[in-house]
Amino acid sequence: MADGGWQMADGGWQKKRRSPSAICHLPSPHGAICASVRFMRTGLEVLLDHHLDHIRGKRVGFLANYASITSAFRFALDELLERGECRHITVFAPEHGFWGDAQYMAAIREDGWRRSERVTMVRSYDADNPRFLSPDPRAVADCDVLVADIQDVGARYYTYAASLLKLMGVAKDLGVPIIVCDRPNPIGGVLIEGPINFHEPYISFVGNLPVPNRHGMTIAELAILANDTMHFDCDLVTIPMEGWRRSMSWDETGLAWVPPSPNMPSPRAALLYPGTCFWEATNISEARGTTYPFDAFGAPWLDSFELSDRLNELQLEGVLFRPHVFTPTFQKHAKELCGGVWVHVTDAQKFRPVRAGLLALKVTRDINREKFAWRSSQYEFAHCAAIDALIRSSRYQLLVERGTIDDVREWFTTWEADERAFDSARPRISDYEQLATVSNIRTA
Numbered sequence: 420m421a422d423g424g425w426q427m428a429d430g431g432w433q434k435k436r437r438s439p440s441a442i443c444h445l446p447s448p449h450g451a452i453c454a455s456v457r458f459m460r461t462g463l464e465v466l467l468d469h470h471l472d473h474i475r476g477k478r479v480g481f482l483a484n485y486a487s488i489t490s491a492f493r494f495a496l497d498e499l500l501e502r503g504e505c506r507h508i509t510v511f512a513p514e515h516g517f518w519g520d521a522q523y524m525a526a527i528r529e530d531g532w533r534r535s536e537r538v539t540m541v542r543s544y545d546a547d548n549p550r551f552l553s554p555d556p557r558a559v560a561d562c563d564v565l566v567a568d569i570q571d572v573g574a575r576y577y578t579y580a581a582s583l584l585k586l587m588g589v590a591k592d593l594g595v596p597i598i599v600c601d602r603p604n605p606i607g608g609v610l611i612e613g614p615i616n617f618h619e620p621y622i623s624f625v626g627n628l629p630v631p632n633r634h635g636m637t638i639a640e641l642a643i644l645a646n647d648t649m650h651f652d653c654d655l656v657t658i659p660m661e662g663w664r665r666s667m668s669w670d671e672t673g674l675a676w677v678p679p680s681p682n683m684p685s686p687r688a689a690l691l692y693p694g695t696c697f698w699e700a701t702n703i704s705e706a707r708g709t710t711y712p713f714d715a716f717g718a719p720w721l722d723s724f725e726l727s728d729r730l731n732e733l734q735l736e737g738v739l740f741r742p743h744v745f746t747p748t749f750q751k752h753a754k755e756l757c758g759g760v761w762v763h764v765t766d767a768q769k770f771r772p773v774r775a776g777l778l779a780l781k782v783t784r785d786i787n788r789e790k791f792a793w794r795s796s797q798y799e800f801a802h803c804a805a806i807d808a809l810i811r812s813s814r815y816q817l818l819v820e821r822g823t824i825d826d827v828r829e830w831f832t833t834w835e836a837d838e839r840a841f842d843s844a845r846p847r848i849s850d851y852e853q854l855a856t857v858s859n860i861r862t863a
Contacts, residue, residue, distance in 0.1 A: 459662030459672050462600030462639065463487065463495050463568045466658050467502055473564060473598055473656070474503045480554075480562035480595070482511045482586055485518050486677040487568040495568050500537060509562060510540045511554045513569060513582040515680045552624055553585040556593060565590055565597040570679040571638045572689040573606040575613070576625035576696055576809055578799070579679070580641045584627055587645060587653050596654035601639035601663075601848070603672050605689045608665030608851060611635040612693065612773040615837045616811035623801035623808045631834075631841055632773045632810070633693040635665070643846040659850045668767065682712040691762055694776025700805035702792040703783060704757055708747030715743050717759015719752055720790045721783070727760045729782050733824070737770030739763045740779075774831055777810070781819050781827050 466473070467489070479499060487495040499505050510517060517540055541558050559565070565586060569579045583599070590597045613632030628634075628641060629648065636644070639657040646655045669676065669686035678684050683692070688711070695713040698705035706715040717723070723742035730740040743761040747753050764770050784791040793816065798805035807813050818826050 459603070459660055459667075459674070460490070461568075461602050461674075462658035462660050463498075463602075464489055465661060466566075466598070466600050467498050470598075470658060471503050474499065474505055474566065476504055476506055477563040478507045478509070478561060479503070479505045480509045480511060480559055480565040480586075482513065482565070482567040482569055482583060483517070484512060484515070484569065484679065486570050486679040488677060490674060492675070496538065499566070505537070508538050509558050510538060511558070511582075511586060512540060512542055514578045516542075552581075554589055556589050559586070559589045559595055560593050562595055565595055566600065567597065567638070567642070568600040568602070569638060570602050570677075571604065571641070572679065572683060572692060573604045573633060573635070574689075574693040574696065575628060575630050575632050575634055576799075577680075577692070578624055580638060581624050581627050583638065583642060584645050584651075587642065587651050587655070591651055591653045594654070596656065597642075598656045598658060599639045599642045600658045601637050601660050603660065603663050603667065603669065603674070604635065604637050605669045605676075605686050606633070606693075607668065607767075608635050608637065610768075610771075611838055611842055611845075612771055612834075613838070614811055614834045615841060620801075620803040621808060621811040623799060623803075625799045625801065625808055626811055630845075631838060634845070635842075636845060637663075637848070637851070640846050640848055643848075647846065657848070659848050661850075663851055665851050682707055684710065684712065687764070688713045690764060690767060690770070691772055694772035694774075694779070695762065697776045697780050697806065697809055700794045700798065700809055701780065701784075702751065702790075702794070703780075704745075704747055704751040704759070706745060706747065706759075707751065708749040708753060709745050711761075715745060715759055715761045716779075716783075717743065717745060717757035718790070719755045719757055720787055721758040722786075723758040723760060726758070726783065726786060729786065730760060730779055733778055733782070735771075735775050735778065737764060737766035737768070738775055739765055777815060777831075778824065778827060781824060784819055 481496065481499065483495055489495065489498060496508065496510065499508060541555060567583050567586065569583065571577055571579055587597060611631050611633055615629055615631060617629035628645060630636065630641070630644070639659065642655060643657060645651050646653050663672065676686055683689060691713050695705055695716060698716050703716055703718045706712045709715070723744055727740045727742045740760040741763060743759055744756060745759065746756050794805040798808055801808035804816065806816050814830060818830055
């Protein structure tokens with residue numbers, strides 16, 4: 420792991436001198452795999468094959484959901500019970516619940532794992548009470564070791580990383596070790612995009628890490644960043660994947676896509692999500708209630724052809740907008756015909772979803788200022804407006820209401836120093852670099 424010698428200060432990244440990290444990385448026993456090989460194994464599979472001594476016969480706390488599976492589609496929970504011979508497993512389900520059946524910011528159930536009496540399921544996300552976004556310390560205290568195997572999607576506002584940080588905080592307080600099994604970033608580990616602005620009032624459950632909107636990191640690297648830069652100081656072990664490289668698309672991993680949440684049906688939706696998530700802060704539908712959330716957006720008062728023409732006039736690289744009409748079955752504009760656009764990524768390497776999403780929102784608002792509205796209800800328990808929480812700035816809302824497209828583009832240039840500094844500073848598991856060698860076990 421390399422961090423470039425930077426630190427967080429005043430909401431951004433600055434150069435510093437560093438002491439050795441107190442994090443242990445368990446290496447792959449097979450070494451680095453050539454980047455041209457289209458086969459990889461997740462950290463879960465590496466744990467099961469080579470590191471079961473960490474969990475065998477123990478009481479395990481497990482941050483996971485139904486997408487926590489092996490490449491053979493075996494539930495991680497079954498594998499831990501059978502191969503790990505765990506005495507008991509307490510499952511901490513993130514937002515959407517273990518089975519991914521709850522919508523965002525919805526209450527989740529504590530359904531048992533009917534296949535074994537050695538499993539208890541508890542919530543680590545309680546939409547009914549924002550004070551309980553952390554797992555119950557009493558449940559964590561009953562565990563000998565914690566394991567996290569959760570699929571992130573590469574955007575800061577996807578809440579699974581926030582749940583992991585909450586679990587790490589409780590683990591630190593109670594002195595319980597935590598193992599993070601790594602999984603691919605489905606939108607790649609190279610490109611980053613967005614401001615940092617890591618300070619109040621913008622720190623929330625959709626922004627409790629000092630990372631840009633599109634962060635280019637894996638879930639284990641996010642855990643390393645939190646442990647090191649944010650001084651969580653957990654007894655943290657990360658288990659890297661075998662064969663994953665930062666430049667890989669999801670298709671190149673050879674893994675099947677299991678939607679990690681109910682509105683993330685495809686890797687394509689994950690690529691668009693850093694930009695189309697902004698519609699959650701408005702009265703424009705992000706196509707929830709359809710089979711293609713985050714691929715499209717619209718509202719009953721919008722003209723699809725006018726909107727697509729205006730957006731394509733921006734000549735954004737790597738993306739085109741096609742006129743589209745849809746009828747959501749639930750959430751915003753349920754059972755109403757919505758005019759809008761479908762977002763087509765034509766070049767994933769050139770596409771910048773955050774910038775594209777913010778420009779699209781500005782254009783859409785300008786088409787009908789009277790009917791456009793910002794979200795007024797609370798959003799993911801943030802203490803600021805929803806759009807401010809997502810972009811971590813109050814500047815953008817002012818630019819949308821009073822500025823021009825050129826003003827928004829000029830504002831983007833103010834991110835560039837943050838993006839460069841973060842790219843130099845962010846923790847990197849060395850196995851994932853193109854010319855990687857085996858990462859060594861590192862301890863303080």
